[in-house]
Amino acid sequence: MNKIEVCLTLENYPNFKNPNAAVIVVDVLRATSSICAAFVNGVNQIVPVPDFADALAYKEKGFLVASEKDGVKRPEADFGNSPQNFSAENISGRNLVYCTTNGTRAIHAATESKGVAIGSFLNLTAVTEWAMDKNCDILVLCSGWKGKFNIEDTLFAGAVCELALKNPNYSTICDSALAAIDLWNIAKNNLPEYIKKVAQYTRLNKNGNGDSIPYCIEIDTTKEVPIFDGKTIRAATKNNI
Amino acid sequence: MNKIEVCLTLENYPNFKNPNAAVIVVDVLRATSSICAAFVNGVNQIVPVPDFADALAYKEKGFLVASEKDGVKRPEADFGNSPQNFSAENISGRNLVYCTTNGTRAIHAATESKGVAIGSFLNLTAVTEWAMDKNCDILVLCSGWKGKFNIEDTLFAGAVCELALKNPNYSTICDSALAAIDLWNIAKNNLPEYIKKVAQYTRLNKNGNGDSIPYCIEIDTTKEVPIFDGKTIRAATKNNI
Numbered sequence: 269m270n271k272i273e274v275c276l277t278l279e280n281y282p283n284f285k286n287p288n289a290a291v292i293v294v295d296v297l298r299a300t301s302s303i304c305a306a307f308v309n310g311v312n313q314i315v316p317v318p319d320f321a322d323a324l325a326y327k328e329k330g331f332l333v334a335s336e337k338d339g340v341k342r343p344e345a346d347f348g349n350s351p352q353n354f355s356a357e358n359i360s361g362r363n364l365v366y367c368t369t370n371g372t373r374a375i376h377a378a379t380e381s382k383g384v385a386i387g388s389f390l391n392l393t394a395v396t397e398w399a400m401d402k403n404c405d406i407l408v409l410c411s412g413w414k415g416k417f418n419i420e421d422t423l424f425a426g427a428v429c430e431l432a433l434k435n436p437n438y439s440t441i442c443d444s445a446l447a448a449i450d451l452w453n454i455a456k457n458n459l460p461e462y463i464k465k466v467a468q469y470t471r472l473n474k475n476g477n478g479d480s481i482p483y484c485i486e487i488d489t490t491k492e493v494p495i496f497d498g499k500t501i502r503a504a505t506k507n508n509i
Numbered sequence: 510m511n512k513i514e515v516c517l518t519l520e521n522y523p524n525f526k527n528p529n530a531a532v533i534v535v536d537v538l539r540a541t542s543s544i545c546a547a548f549v550n551g552v553n554q555i556v557p558v559p560d561f562a563d564a565l566a567y568k569e570k571g572f573l574v575a576s577e578k579d580g581v582k583r584p585e586a587d588f589g590n591s592p593q594n595f596s597a598e599n600i601s602g603r604n605l606v607y608c609t610t611n612g613t614r615a616i617h618a619a620t621e622s623k624g625v626a627i628g629s630f631l632n633l634t635a636v637t638e639w640a641m642d643k644n645c646d647i648l649v650l651c652s653g654w655k656g657k658f659n660i661e662d663t664l665f666a667g668a669v670c671e672l673a674l675k676n677p678n679y680s681t682i683c684d685s686a687l688a689a690i691d692l693w694n695i696a697k698n699n700l701p702e703y704i705k706k707v708a709q710y711t712r713l714n715k716n717g718n719g720d721s722i723p724y725c726i727e728i729d730t731t732k733e734v735p736i737f738d739g740k741t742i743r744a745a746t747k748n749n750i
Contacts, residue, residue, distance in 0.1 A: 276517065276518075276658050277517075277518075277520070277521055279518070279520040279521050279524075280518055280520050280521075280656055280657060280658065282656065283520075283655060283656035283657050284657070413684075414524060415521055415523065415524035416521055416524050416525070416683075416684070416685065417517050417521065417684055417685040417688070418684045419684045419687065419688055422688065441708050441711065442657075442708070443654075443657070443658055443659045443660045443707055443708050444657065444658040446660065446706055446707075447658070447660055447663065447688075447692055450691075450692060450695055451688055451691060451692070454691055454695075465687055466684055466687075467682050467683070467684050470682065
């Protein structure tokens with residue numbers, strides 16, 4: 269029997285680290301939703317970096333740069349962090365470097381594992397199936413926000429658990445998984461309404477980025493599963509899953 | 510307007526530290542419930558220590574020692590960590606040193622604040638009123654379990670938030686507070702049933718300590734509010750609240 273667990277913030281990750289787990293990293297608002305959007309629109313690869321200095325080094329190699337500071341696109345960047353930036357016209361076939369605080373730190377943390385996939389509501393079923401196809405433990409790693417729990421990542425984690433626990437090969441005794449499922453059951457029938465209470469909803473609206481929220485909470489709009497190999501993110505293919 | 514926040518595990522505390530908050534530390538199963546029980550039964554003071562070596566040093570000074578390892582009373586200790594140990598006969602007027610992993614670490618963490626109280630379902634209303642009487646921010650610090658989220662502390666935090674938010678001087682935009690309230694609303698009408706799903710319920714029953722659980726989830730059985738002054742815990746009096 270494989271187990272599924274949920275790590276609610278990166279700060280708890282040392283206590284959840286599991287080399288036998290397929291890890292799904294999530295930052296619903298907005299890093300991992302934006303990464304999924306970019307793969308829907310044909311980006312070639314995305315290098316996630318937590319430091320902007322690293323992003324600039326990639327810019328010199330011809331990478332497009334997506335980065336914001338306090339919700340505003342940095343002057344040296346090509347885009348901010350909204351998924352709407354990643355249209356086919358902007359990024360098809362291109363290489364992108366993506367710089368955020370919470371999501372990219374989480375993506376880099378999880379490499380001692382059976383694989384790291386980028387999860388969001390956009391690819392909820394596909395990314396859960398990717399993990400179940402590996403027939404090992406599953407860990408959903410929530411990025412949180414500046415070292416704090418956030419609701420939106422937890423709801424996604426609850427949705428993954430709900431799907432995985434329909435598979436008789438998975439079970440859980442993880443309190444954070446059980447709590448995430450309970451929260452997801454409250455929210456799932458009216459996610460656009462429930463999401464209004466989360467702190468990041470208020471933050472994004474305050475800095476003019478609220479229009480990206482409906483896109484980030486649409487469920488199963490793609491079957492793309494971006495995979496992180498320890499350095500870069502590429503679309504799942506037969507060679508890298 | 511004062512804010513109320515919830516820190517779900519000690520690992521997140523650096524991001525919640527607030528010198529303007531009254532801190533309520535909780536470890537429902539069982540450190541803070543046992544500490545409340547001891548004050549109900551007239552203990553003089555309790556020194557919380559995370560290391561057993563420190564507990565032994567207090568033993569030499571005539572303190573009673575409560576400590577377990579893996580759910581079993583240590584041979585050098587007078588009691589295990591169950592609240593039933595702290596009967597008036599055993600502890601009235603005595604000094605106690607209490608050694609646990611999760612709860613005592615959390616109690617010691619929160620001293621840069623407007624005050625630290627020991628919370629549990631036993632003193633839910635009293636400890637919330639203690640915090641509100643200070644007319645400052647409130648932080649509920651959940652001990653968690655070995656660096657992981659636990660449901661039972663989160664339920665208590667939700668119950669504190671529910672009470673405090675009835676007071677027009679308090680508001681919250683804290684995701685963990687909002688999630689804790691939602692979970693508490695699911696659980697509160699049948700806490701003895703809901704608590705069966707938490708990992709610590711299974712752990713305590715496995716090592717023969719399950720009989721302490723009903724005691725730990727009884728609500729408002731005392732008005733005692735144990736206060737930690739940075740070194741020791743004493744009953745709240747006019748001098749130390």
